[in-house]
Amino acid sequence: MDMWISEAQIPNAAMTYKIKETLVRRQTEFQDLAIVDSYELGRMLVLDGIVQTTIKDEFVYHEMISHIPLYTHSSPKKVLVVGGGDGGAIREILKHPTVEKAVLCEIDGAVIEECKKHLKEISCALDDPRCEVFVGDGIKYVHEHKNEFDVIIVDSTDPFGAAEGLFGGSFYKEIYQCLTEDGIFIAQTETPFYLPEVVKSVFNDARDVFPVTKLFMAHIPTYPGGYWSFTVGSKKYDPENPDFSGKVDIDGLKYYTKKIHSAAFTLPKYVEDLLK
Amino acid sequence: MDMWISEAQIPNAAMTYKIKETLVRRQTEFQDLAIVDSYELGRMLVLDGIVQTTIKDEFVYHEMISHIPLYTHSSPKKVLVVGGGDGGAIREILKHPTVEKAVLCEIDGAVIEECKKHLKEISCALDDPRCEVFVGDGIKYVHEHKNEFDVIIVDSTDPFGAAEGLFGGSFYKEIYQCLTEDGIFIAQTETPFYLPEVVKSVFNDARDVFPVTKLFMAHIPTYPGGYWSFTVGSKKYDPENPDFSGKVDIDGLKYYTKKIHSAAFTLPKYVEDLLK
Structure with missing residues (x-):
């Protein structure tokens, strides 16, 4: 099974990334927090569905x-x-x-x-x-x-x-x-x-x-x-x-x-x- | 029904675009040619699945x-x-x-x-x-x-x-x-x-x-x-x-x-x- 995440910051144009695993996913007091490991960009911090930072860039x-x-x-x-x-x-x-x-x-x-x-x-x-x-x-x-x-x-x-x-x-x-x-x-x-x-x-x-x-x-x-x-x-x-x-x-x-x-x-x- | 195209130029990281309509799609002597109209970027020329140019950028x-x-x-x-x-x-x-x-x-x-x-x-x-x-x-x-x-x-x-x-x-x-x-x-x-x-x-x-x-x-x-x-x-x-x-x-x-x-x-x- 391939896992992908899709970022919908721009409504009609999305970036999608193939994911190895989800390291953490939790609802904090302020936001939906995820750290996932992607094939192309390494680990990524994702807040409320928006990629904040990745190891590669x-x-x-x-x-x-x-x-x-x-x-x-x-x-x-x-x-x-x-x-x-x-x-x-x-x-x-x-x-x-x-x-x-x-x-x-x-x-x-x-x-x-x-x-x-x-x-x-x-x-x-x-x-x-x-x-x-x-x-x-x-x-x-x-x-x-x-x-x-x-x-x-x-x-x-x-x-x-x-x-x-x-x-x-x-x-x-x-x-x-x-x-x-x-x-x-x-x-x-x-x-x-x-x-x-x-x-x-x-x-x-x-x-x-x-x-x-x-x-x-x-x-x-x-x-x-x-x-x-x-x-x-x-x-x-x-x-x-x-x-x-x-x-x-x-x-x-x-x-x-x-x-x-x-x-x-x-x-x-x-x-x-x-x-x- | 929502139509999206997905560009897989980088294997594990894709760009996807929501599409209004496909204006042309044909196999030419050299390649798969498509011109589609997207919501975010206007019309796009897509050759062999790769976006070549769009009206907006x-x-x-x-x-x-x-x-x-x-x-x-x-x-x-x-x-x-x-x-x-x-x-x-x-x-x-x-x-x-x-x-x-x-x-x-x-x-x-x-x-x-x-x-x-x-x-x-x-x-x-x-x-x-x-x-x-x-x-x-x-x-x-x-x-x-x-x-x-x-x-x-x-x-x-x-x-x-x-x-x-x-x-x-x-x-x-x-x-x-x-x-x-x-x-x-x-x-x-x-x-x-x-x-x-x-x-x-x-x-x-x-x-x-x-x-x-x-x-x-x-x-x-x-x-x-x-x-x-x-x-x-x-x-x-x-x-x-x-x-x-x-x-x-x-x-x-x-x-x-x-x-x-x-x-x-x-x-x-x-x-x-x-x-x-």
Whole structure:
């Protein structure tokens, strides 16, 4: 018997994957959580039927959501990840020697627990002494911490349902206040090909709050369309043209390079037009 | 009853699309040809079960395979397209005012015929007086024409079965001779994510023949992984850093810009490493 899972994020165009086995499937307090082992992409974390990350392509998302802001900031010391319970962003953040503390604020403790069990390649840094794991509401956490983080990474699920409050102007104002005076915010902001209106509205919300707001793209094969946007809001630094002087090279990266850092901000015409 | 088609180009990871209707399905002399109308992407040309082009995302492929070489060459006058029976590359080529003649050499006349009937948005330039349509074998055509074309575009299906002869060193040597002394060759060369060995071997074959060989990437949502490579072989011009002086701006493009032209050659680390 062949087992396949089908992801219906886009109503009339699905990605399907042949599966070896289901390692865990449970209803948590917040969502339907599954970790399955696929033939083509290795183990996958699936939340509410949407593939969040896979062993084979997670490097693209986690490197780009982490190294773009951390190479942009001159000396990031304290970093907050909202969401990101798989630990992939934390793993990348801790590769920067300036980082003294990385806080993970994930609302669903079950995601952390299962990823620590079944996705060790991704969650491996969650036990690092510089990492502090906090299970709770990111909106509340951000509200209660002012002027504290150099970088805030919103590594959330899609802006429908549970994660809806992590997108939009009122949360971005809270993020702004939670950041230090030269702080940087980044969020995954969906696909301009299938969801142009979402990308546009989230970008405009961030632009209303941050002095410098830019969007870059990365290629993530297991996300719909394979082409994903990230929005960066910055109080001071230009994320497109960072000052790399004094920055270490990090060994072992598979997607990020200093050259791709800037090139990722060069947008195809239809994405440029969306942001006008 | 819901109708879906499923594309099995990657054995254990498929794309599936919900279909309104099948406009044509026939066995031609060379392949299984279908044109279907999908809910999400509009009409699609499907050859031997593989989606070749769709109304919604064809602009990416056709703009990038055409405008990269045509903006690189200082004054392209004669252009050859091998394959490309849908006419999309011809449509883009004829937007360049220097072009006097664009030859389409497609082995399967049925592709041209059905695309002219059912994909008019793509095939619309095939009746242009500057376009000459030739139904026949591209390998033979290239062999019989020496020192004739400023740009040759190999717009083929995948390098398995019918199109296999359009990839590899012996064909690239023929291409070299078919080009004028400052000629440029370009081909679609698959996905580095799912088929790294194919990308590597095709690139090395081209590098053995051309003084300047470079690879660039474009995101094409309906191709596996959404991330596609193109290899450019050039006798003289550097395709990554073209001289745009004297070049017209083309109105109405949706992907290509002069900025994205160069940025597309900046590769993620894992693709860079493939080509070492």
